[in-house]
Amino acid sequence: MKPGDSLHCPHCGRNTFLKKETVMNGWVRKGEVLKCVSCGAVIEELHEEKDAPRTFSAEQDAAAKLKSLLGAEFERKPEIRADADEKKFCRDCAHLIAHPFLTRCMKFSRDVNPMDDCPSFTPKKEK
16 A cells, blocks of 8 residues: 555545655654544554665765766866966965955055966965
């Protein structure tokens, strides 16, 4: 039997249908039952099948799902590494003044985005 099935209830004698209801013990879920809509009597207890425990890590599980979705082997792309002369962002420049409301370049006296390219980049000195 399943929820929505029509039946003749053995408790109340009416022609009715079933509804599924969760059985709780406080805040703990104990299971599910099928009840008569008319009288609320329990007709059948539903037993759940437990899944086998997963042995994949989250990353392997995501890769397996992607593989099944695309139908091809999932390959990682190599990490892109930039040369030192390509890293001339304002966030790494010595002239940048960071503030919660405003990011300014003191060399050009203007507002900047930390990820902008700096035309006259001066690296910050390490402490």
